[in-house]
Amino acid sequence: MTDATPLHVQVRLPLDRFDLDVNFTTTHRVTGVFGVSGSGKTTLLETVAGLRRGAQGRVRLGATDWLDSARRLRVPPERRHIGYVPQDSLLFPHLDVLGNLHAGRGRALRGGNHVAETMENVVRVLDLAPLLRRPVTTLSGGERQRVALGRALCSGPRLLLLDEPLASLDAGLRRKVLPFLHRVQAEFSLPILLVSHNPVEVQALCEDLVVLREGRIIARGEPRAVLTRPEVFPLAEHEGFENMLPARVIESGADTSRVSLGTGADGPALTVPRSALPPGSALLLSVPADEIVLALEHPAGLSARNAVPARVEEVQRVGPVCLVTARVAADSPPVVAEVTADASTELHLVPGTVLFLLIKTTSVTLYEDPGQAG
Structure with a gap:
């Protein structure tokens, strides 16, 4: 611009x-x-x-x-x-x-x-x-x-x-x-x-x-x-801090949609609340930092629909919490997760750590332009 x-x-x-x-x-x-x-x-x-x-x-x-x-x-x-x-x-x-x-x-x-x-x-x-x-x-x-x-x-x-x-x-x-x-x-x-x-x-x-x-x-x-x-x-x-992330619609079902994170079409897929936009449409989605759970291994048997692979770029101590900044896609801003300082210590979170971001579908808010529809 x-x-x-x-x-x-x-x-x-x-x-x-x-x-x-x-x-x-x-x-x-x-x-x-x-x-x-x-x-x-x-x-x-x-x-x-x-x-x-x-x-x-x-x-x-x-x-x-x-x-x-x-x-x-x-x-x-x-x-x-x-x-x-x-x-x-x-x-x-x-x-x-x-x-x-x-x-x-x-x-x-x-x-x-x-x-x-x-x-x-x-x-x-x-x-x-x-x-x-x-x-x-x-x-x-x-x-x-x-x-x-x-x-x-x-x-x-x-x-x-x-x-x-x-x-x-x-x-x-x-x-x-x-x-x-x-x-x-x-x-x-x-x-x-x-x-x-x-x-x-x-x-x-x-x-x-x-x-x-x-x-x-x-x-x-x-x-x-x-x-x-x-x-x-x-x-x-x-x-509260919320991550604002660009995404594109992949497909939509009766209750949810699949989107790819980033400005392209090949980013990590995420299940989100249903979007009215057609496949290929760009939108913004937000995820609160304190709604993201971190895992060092791919989890199983959870209700959270999304386990997004990421790599830690920065860990900042802010009072009683730590802000963990992790990269999920080259063409998307990094994601910030808020965890307790104890959790950060126990997981040994440092720059370079590979982990998974666990995100519930209901934690995602869509900001979509209705002018793109149709």
């Missing part, structure tokens, strides 16, 4: 309990901002959007400065050409879906965008055609999020800010909406800054991750690697 327009954020803003004090530059298409509630994530987005007037420093996208306090430059929010989707979608209740999508039409025209073409692409990518004449008060939570995202995109933004886009949704709706965020990532050429406290979201959507604690950056890098660092892993303790 090609690099995005560089975004530089170097700002300081006094808050009640601490100062937001960050300095980073990103050229990635999707950069995540991760941390627990109250760590400064939303404040950072609001500062980039120009909604926090007390911020000092510099915010620059490409060759355009939006904030440069040294030169007393503060571009108003409405002139920054930013699409902002807050936690509560804040749709206009007196308008239908089409009216909400048209709400940013004037800004798009002033920015020189092809409004009709943009609208057509947004409706297609987010599958909004069946909803256009619906009052927004009749929409489900997932539909509201798609409309809010569509409204932001229809304004012709240069940068998209997403604040916890899936936080208000239950697990079932998150599985349905996340593929639409994937489509936006793939089909719209604009940088995205995404705030989340959910390890699944940032692994599935982000190429780069900035971790905040009390307003400061404590870690930065590839999401999976960052989330398993000892100083970051406890921040995800409430949600």
Whole structure:
């Protein structure tokens, strides 16, 4: 994936309990901002959007400065050409879906965008055609999020800010909406800054991750690697760490499907909950790290349907547990399993150890794009 327009954020803003004090530059298409509630994530987005007037420093996208306090430059929010989707979608209740999508039409025209073409692409990518004449008060939570995202995109933004886009949704709706965020990532050429406290979201959507604690950056890098660092892993303790793995459908039965792990078709096979996608379709699946059991020999007589061969790459001690990182396929991210420190010692787990990952079918969650079906 090609690099995005560089975004530089170097700002300081006094808050009640601490100062937001960050300095980073990103050229990635999707950069995540991760941390627990109250760590400064939303404040950072609001500062980039120009909604926090007390911020000092510099915010620059490409060759355009939006904030440069040294030169007393503060571009108003409405002139920054930013699409902002807050936690509560804040749709206009007196308008239908089409009216909400048209709400940013004037800004798009002033920015020189092809409004009709943009609208057509947004409706297609987010599958909004069946909803256009619906009052927004009749929409489900997932539909509201798609409309809010569509409204932001229809304004012709240069940068998209997403604040916890899936936080208000239950697990079932998150599985349905996340593929639409994937489509936006793939089909719209604009940088995205995404705030989340959910390890699944940032692994599935982000190429780069900035971790905040009390307003400061404590870690930065590839999401999976960052989330398993000892100083970051406890921040995800409430949600739990989940492995996000690419896979392809092999075949489906009445209750389950067989998939191959990795981006190709020859990876290790896994039995998962039934997928509605046809054979050959790509999908993402998640497996909680604490749901994986490790075995040094291929087991027999177990209810777990999957025993995946793997080779240990790293063992990290994090408090009372160990995070065991193991490679299952060359074209798939390594899998992280959470075990007790005692178990790690008794199994003599070290880099190079060959073992089996035991995964129950019911421990796997599928994130599939319905646009691939048929």
